[in-house]
Amino acid sequence: xxxxxxxxxxxxLWVQSFEWTNLVDLRTAHRFRxxxxxxxxxxxxxxxxxxxxxPRSYVELxxxxxxxxxxxxxxxxxxxxxxxxxxxxxxxxxxxTSFVEDVHAAGLAVTPWTFRAENSFLxxxxxxxxxxxxxxxxxxxxxxxxxxxxxxxxCDQPDVCVEARDHLWAEDDSATG
Numbered sequence: 001x002x003x004x005x006x007x008x009x010x011x012x013l014w015v016q017s018f019e020w021t022n023l024v025d026l027r028t029a030h031r032f033r034x035x036x037x038x039x040x041x042x043x044x045x046x047x048x049x050x051x052x053x054x055p056r057s058y059v060e061l062x063x064x065x066x067x068x069x070x071x072x073x074x075x076x077x078x079x080x081x082x083x084x085x086x087x088x089x090x091x092x093x094x095x096x097t098s099f100v101e102d103v104h105a106a107g108l109a110v111t112p113w114t115f116r117a118e119n120s121f122l123x124x125x126x127x128x129x130x131x132x133x134x135x136x137x138x139x140x141x142x143x144x145x146x147x148x149x150x151x152x153x154x155c156d157q158p159d160v161c162v163e164a165r166d167h168l169w170a171e172d173d174s175a176t177g
Contacts, residue, residue: 007033009075016078019048020061027073036074037111042082059083062099067106076109076151084112084148091124093141096148104149113154115142115161139164 006013016037017023026032040058049056062070062077070077079099086094103110116122120132127136142153142164155161 007031009033009035011035014076019046021046021048021052024073035076037076037078038070038074039078039113040083041080042086062103064098064102064105067103067108071106071108074108076111077103078111078113078154081112081115081145084110084145084150087123093123093125093144096144100148100150109151110149111152111154112145112150115145115153115155115157117157117160139167143168 005011011034013034014037015023015026015032015034016039018039018041020038023036023038027036038061040062042059043057045055045057045061060066062079062083083097084099085096088094100110115138117135117138118132119127119129119134119136122136122138122141126138126141128134138157138160142155142161145153146164146168153161
């Protein structure tokens with residue numbers, strides 16, 4: 001028996017890391033069964049792989065051909081928002097990539113990060129006014145990501161993401177009748 005029942009797939013526990021080796025170690029050597037999340041960004045790569053002399057970029061690691069191997073270890077890919085929906089050169093929100101579909105096809109979940117309400121963190125077309133600290137149209141940004149089929153989001157202001165989720169549910173309810 002494990003303390004507090006936290007070493008099960010249904011445990012309310014998620015361990016996330018930008019490094020790969022420790023996630024593999026948790027799953028294999030320690031037989032850790034709770035949720036593991038591999039955090040990735042649109043640039044760079046895991047420090048641990050570089051330090052081991054086998055540098056790989058996050059983009060390479062989450063390429064469709066590599067996702068089945070990741071699925072043997074982790075449950076979720078926590079992707080920087082730009083991996084799911086990149087920004088255009090003018091700073092506006094672009095079109096969704098195939099990332100969510102690709103990750104889901106490998107049996108993994110997707111949780112992009114990090115949503116923040118301040119203009120300085122939003123795409124240009126979601127900002128309101130010129131004050132970088134003012135609240136922009138964050139709900140609209142979160143909705144764009146939820147509509148791609150992501151499984152959850154990392155949000156610095158959780159009430160905003162709940163509002164977006166509720167808005168999406170209301171849309172679904174009105175569409176079905």
